[in-house]
Amino acid sequence: MERLCTLENEIKELRQKLKEKEDEMSKIRRELFGAQGDFRAWIPGQDQLETSFTDAGTVQCGTLPKWAIERYSRQILLKDIGVHGQMKICQAKVLIVGAGGLGCPSAMYLAAAGVGEIGIIDYDVVEITNIHRQVLHFEQDENVSKAESAASTLRSINSRIKVTPYNLQLDSKNAMDIASQYDVILDCTDNVPTRYMLSDLSCFIKKPLISGSALKMEGQLTIYGYRSESHKDDKGSSYQGPCYRCVFPTPPSPDVVGSCSAHGVAGPVPGVIGILQAMEALKIILDMSPDKLLVERMLIFDAEDMTTRTVRLRKRNPSCATCSDNPTVTQLVDYEAYCSAPANDKKKHEARLRTERRIEEKIKRMTGQSYFGFRTHKEGTQKKWIQDVQKSERRLGPSCNSDFCARSNRRYCKKLTDMDRMEIFQKFWKLEWVEKKNYVRSLIDLVPVKRRRICLKNVQCRKVDSKVYNLFFNSEKVEVCRVTFLNTLGIKEAMVRCWLAQKPMKKTVKNRFKSQNLIDYIDKLPIIDSKCPICLDSGSSVKYVDLNVKNQFHLYKIYVNDTLSKNLKPASRKTFSKVLSVKNLRIFKPKNERDVCDLVQEHNDSRNYNFNDDFYHNDLSLKILPQENRITASQVFELMGKGSPLVIDVRAGPEYQMCHVLNTDNRPIDGLRGSNLDQLVGQVEESRDPVIFICRRGNDSQIAAKLVLDRLPEVHRSKVKDMTGGLHAWAAQVDNNFPVY
Numbered sequence: 107m108e109r110l111c112t113l114e115n116e117i118k119e120l121r122q123k124l125k126e127k128e129d130e131m132s133k134i135r136r137e138l139f140g141a142q143g144d145f146r147a148w149i150p151g152q153d154q155l156e157t158s159f160t161d162a163g164t165v166q167c168g169t170l171p172k173w174a175i176e177r178y179s180r181q182i183l184l185k186d187i188g189v190h191g192q193m194k195i196c197q198a199k200v201l202i203v204g205a206g207g208l209g210c211p212s213a214m215y216l217a218a219a220g221v222g223e224i225g226i227i228d229y230d231v232v233e234i235t236n237i238h239r240q241v242l243h244f245e246q247d248e249n250v251s252k253a254e255s256a257a258s259t260l261r262s263i264n265s266r267i268k269v270t271p272y273n274l275q276l277d278s279k280n281a282m283d284i285a286s287q288y289d290v291i292l293d294c295t296d297n298v299p300t301r302y303m304l305s306d307l308s309c310f311i312k313k314p315l316i317s318g319s320a321l322k323m324e325g326q327l328t329i330y331g332y333r334s335e336s337h338k339d340d341k342g343s344s345y346q347g348p349c350y351r352c353v354f355p356t357p358p359s360p361d362v363v364g365s366c367s368a369h370g371v372a373g374p375v376p377g378v379i380g381i382l383q384a385m386e387a388l389k390i391i392l393d394m395s396p397d398k399l400l401v402e403r404m405l406i407f408d409a410e411d412m413t414t415r416t417v418r419l420r421k422r423n424p425s426c427a428t429c430s431d432n433p434t435v436t437q438l439v440d441y442e443a444y445c446s447a448p449a450n451d452k453k454k455h456e457a458r459l460r461t462e463r464r465i466e467e468k469i470k471r472m473t474g475q476s477y478f479g480f481r482t483h484k485e486g487t488q489k490k491w492i493q494d495v496q497k498s499e500r501r502l503g504p505s506c507n508s509d510f511c512a513r514s515n516r517r518y519c520k521k522l523t524d525m526d527r528m529e530i531f532q533k534f535w536k537l538e539w540v541e542k543k544n545y546v547r548s549l550i551d552l553v554p555v556k557r558r559r560i561c562l563k564n565v566q567c568r569k570v571d572s573k574v575y576n577l578f579f580n581s582e583k584v585e586v587c588r589v590t591f592l593n594t595l596g597i598k599e600a601m602v603r604c605w606l607a608q609k610p611m612k613k614t615v616k617n618r619f620k621s622q623n624l625i626d627y628i629d630k631l632p633i634i635d636s637k638c639p640i641c642l643d644s645g646s647s648v649k650y651v652d653l654n655v656k657n658q659f660h661l662y663k664i665y666v667n668d669t670l671s672k673n674l675k676p677a678s679r680k681t682f683s684k685v686l687s688v689k690n691l692r693i694f695k696p697k698n699e700r701d702v703c704d705l706v707q708e709h710n711d712s713r714n715y716n717f718n719d720d721f722y723h724n725d726l727s728l729k730i731l732p733q734e735n736r737i738t739a740s741q742v743f744e745l746m747g748k749g750s751p752l753v754i755d756v757r758a759g760p761e762y763q764m765c766h767v768l769n770t771d772n773r774p775i776d777g778l779r780g781s782n783l784d785q786l787v788g789q790v791e792e793s794r795d796p797v798i799f800i801c802r803r804g805n806d807s808q809i810a811a812k813l814v815l816d817r818l819p820e821v822h823r824s825k826v827k828d829m830t831g832g833l834h835a836w837a838a839q840v841d842n843n844f845p846v847y
């Protein structure tokens with residue numbers, strides 16, 4: 107135990123020392139390399155040296171330096187990114203508002219992808235309750251500023267980017283200055299006032315806002331304020347998506363907006379949404395077309411049953427308060443007041459405590475216990491409600507001492523003993539609140555005014571109906587005076603007046619079996635078993651609805667019509683979809699025994715292979731190329747030095763642009779068929795020098811070489827060479843500066 111303590115202390119000291127050293131280092135760095143401090147940050151165009159031809163002279167790397175190609179190669183390979191896209195990413199500036207559950211994962215992926223500049227804003231410090239979802243902060247970061255903690259982790263993920271922490275709360279005063287330095291804003295705060303502010307901000311500075319939210323097991327994601335000069339809408343003007351105000355013109359009531367601290371959240375849910383925010387940010391940076399982005403659409407992720415849906419959002423409102431041509435809101439306002447909710451978790455927490463207390467006191471009041479009531483307090487022009495007026499518990503009051511009651515035959519005042527009255531009092535306060543109201547209402551008879559006197563000016567006099575008060579005694583209604591009535595029940599006259607003015611509440615019974623008719627309906631649908639060979643092989647029990655419907659919505663409409671015609675209330679579209687998925691029912695049935703289902707078809711399409719897997723693997727395992735058609739990288743280098751052999755790089759276009767050996771030709775293997783292939787074969791026949799095929803690892807080049815060999819007459823075949831080991835071998839044997847990706 108003692109040893110443990112000493113170790114813990116030592117670790118603490120070492121951490122302190124490490125921090126001091128790091129501070130010292132960054133100070134020296136700042137002195138050496140100017141105010142930016144982060145001398146390693148690299149932005150394309152700043153260092154032309156690295157991008158020019160390297161010493162060996164065999165490599166052309168497009169415009170990216172070698173380290174960037176190696177570092178980002180896995181994403182440069184994508185046709186949607188490529189060298190050009192990576193350049194854009196390296197030049198992009200992204201502002202992340204909130205270093206919490208959403209901000210951490212998105213910042214992480216954006217930093218890893220090489221986004222040139224990341225700004226991260228958070229006013230809060232790391233608490234141990236944050237760590238389960240805010241993955242940029244570690245245990246030792248407790249009580250450290252979240253912005254600083256996030257920035258330091260981001261720097262250790264990618265030292266080539268610039269990270270700027272802002273340890274402040276974004277508000278109407280500072281937001282403009284900070285945000286205008288960035289290209290894309292990520293709203294990772296998940297509170298309504300900030301969302302309105304960021305949306306307005308994004309309209310003013312014309313930068314898109316990627317807005318995520320996560321609560322309990324559900325997450326949402328969409329893009330607001332998107333506009334694109336390069337993509338036109340139907341009318342030919344530049345495309346513009348809705349802003350937050352277009353979709354939600356008025357703020358929701360503060361009570362319906364939940365918070366993670368009050369309702370909880372499963373860590374991976376903001377993780378998923380945050381990462382998707384990063385994906386959308388990259389897509390915006392890459393200038394992908396609006397129909398591919400989450401513009402005018404909202405993605406809803408439900409972790410409970412692992413479903414995602416995208417719902418259509420409203421289109422941009424042409425008379426929107428901020429993003430229309432004639433906006434009524436032209437500068438940032440006080441959003442906390444606008445939404446009557448605090449934009450700050452701390453304040454939210456206090457507000458929640460107040461709400462909890464209010465409810466607690468309310469329950470005490472309703473059960474007759476002592477409680478704290480409200481008073482108003484004026485502070486300048488603002489009126490505040492303070493709950494600190496102590497009210498005593500409900501007690502049985504004295505019976506009346508009126509002579510009239512004593513003499514009256516009708517009134518029971520004197521006949522009720524204090525014991526009787528105590529019994530009535532206790533029974534009354536055991537009732538539910540609504541029952542109390544109904545009880546009081548049932549015991550007061552209203553006697554209408556017999557004759558209303560018409561006063562001067564023809565106005566009726568204000569005399570109201572007189573009340574006759576009764577109490578329940580020995581299961582009989584007995585008349586008492588007002589004083590006895592109120593004192594026996596322990597209530598005040600104002601309460602009675604108020605209750606009488608209200609309309610009696612009806613108890614509502616929720617229909618819990620609404621979806622039962624849906625389940626019955628679906629069970630009665632004609633159903634056939636799956637014939638999809640792949641599904642059957644995998645042992646899944648998918649079944650198909652044997653109806654001629656276009657899609658699920660079509661089926662839903664039929665269901666709604668059928669249900670309405672039976673005078674029943676149909677279940678919602680979401681429930682409908684859920685029941686179908688629980689029953690493992692699909693809409694599209696395979697046409698014949700060999701046909702695969704839509705799921706498998708989609709999967710195959712998405713892989714988009716020009717060569718099917720079997721062909722690919724057979725080729726590799728057969729090693730079809732004889733030794734005379736193989737050549738090593740250093741031999742290729744020698745040949746290129748002596749003459750001018752035709753060197754054909756069969757990688758995809760973007761890969762070739764990323765980096766390639768000088769004096770080579772690019773013929774992507776995907777295009778090697780039909781006339782392209784014929785032309786290449788002709789070229790090989792005419793060539794006097796060898797024709798060398800190269801690719802990244804030496805697999806695709808074999809396939810390409812084989813395609814050509816199969817069409818060549820015997821005499822020309824020895825000319826065809828495949829470079830063994832591909833460009834990896836080239837980097838190892840010939841040019842160490844060639845990027846290995």
Ligand SMILES: [Zn+2]
Nearest residue numbers: 349352426429
């Ligand atoms: Zn708008």
Ligand SMILES: [Zn+2]
Nearest residue numbers: 506511519587
């Ligand atoms: Zn009385």
Ligand SMILES: [Zn+2]
Nearest residue numbers: 638641703706
């Ligand atoms: Zn299938």
